Amino acid sequence: MGAVYFSRCPITGTRCAAGHGGGRLQIEKMRAFIIRVLFYCIILGLAYAVLKYALPFLMPFLVAFLIAFILKPVINWVTQKTKLGRKPVSVLLLIAFYVLAAALITVLGTRLVIFCRDIFYALPQVYDTVVAPALNSLQDTLENWVMALNPTLTDFVESAGNSLSSSLSSMVTAISTGALSAVTNVAGSVPSFLVKFIITIVASFFFVSDYYAITSFLARQLPQKARDMLFKVKEKGVDVIFKFGRAYAILLSITFVELLIGFSLLRVDYALLIALLTAIVDILPVLGTGTVLIPWAAAMLILGNFPLGIGLLILYAIITVVRQMLEPRVVGKQIGLYPLVTLVCMFVGTYLFGFVGLFGLPIIATVLVQLNQSGDIHLFK
Incomplete structure (x- = not known):
């Protein structure tokens, strides 16, 4: 029989057993910890695989379910007020939703396409009539300055100016050609988009008509404990998404005031x-205010409007610094996540899942933190 020794615990001050029994206890705790870590790693790996590879195929159905979820309160309200059946009300409201969405997308899309087409067609002409003369004038001014200071550098300045002018001309041509190619590629993807769009419309009709029947059927397939957890995740997720939207509305307002x-x-x-x-462009992380301010500033500098060009660059720098400082704090404060954790989630989410991950991962992390604080899960202390 192994000897058992007693020692005083440094944390609680009580006597605790040590020796062979205590060693086995430590080994069991370590084994349980390793198993838990492996379990969470497997879950995270499966979630990543599903989001990365299965999500594109499930997207039409997820969008259809999201539309049904958004329309559900409106459908319930109209049904109660009119005393009509749920199915006809659901179908009529869904048709109205798609008609309004199609009209809005058509109007905005048509104007955007025409605007982009006119810009890309006009780029070479703008370069020839505005940019090239401005560059020649700038080059002549520089040559005169260099001639007055050091005549031996005149040939170098002339060569550099010609090289810059040639590079800009090639870049403008490449942009115009690339834009037309992009339009062609988008046109080629229209059939695939139409198939997904039709599937989304059909699926949304089923979801809005039989929303409660479908959700009840899916819930019944889960154990009671998992069902309760799902409802808690849904409740907290909706609340976090609302707060997330409010946070970005605050950031949008701050950027608008600065601009x-x-x-x-x-x-x-x-x-x-x-x-x-x-x-509004700044809402999209892929674009941001730099999409507007930097080309605008460059054009002003080339055309010789230095005060406006430099002012736009300074404005862009101020907006960028303020945004980087405030975004983690504002978003973290609204959704209850520590700013550093929010920043890490936004960076990792963008790196792994792009635009969706920028918003999705902080929302998921916040829901997990809230569930952990309420005692529903035990991820960390």
């Missing part, structure tokens, strides 16, 4: 409208 003040100080025409459009 409006900056444009007003720089005496930009239509400052209010341009500030609003640029702030």
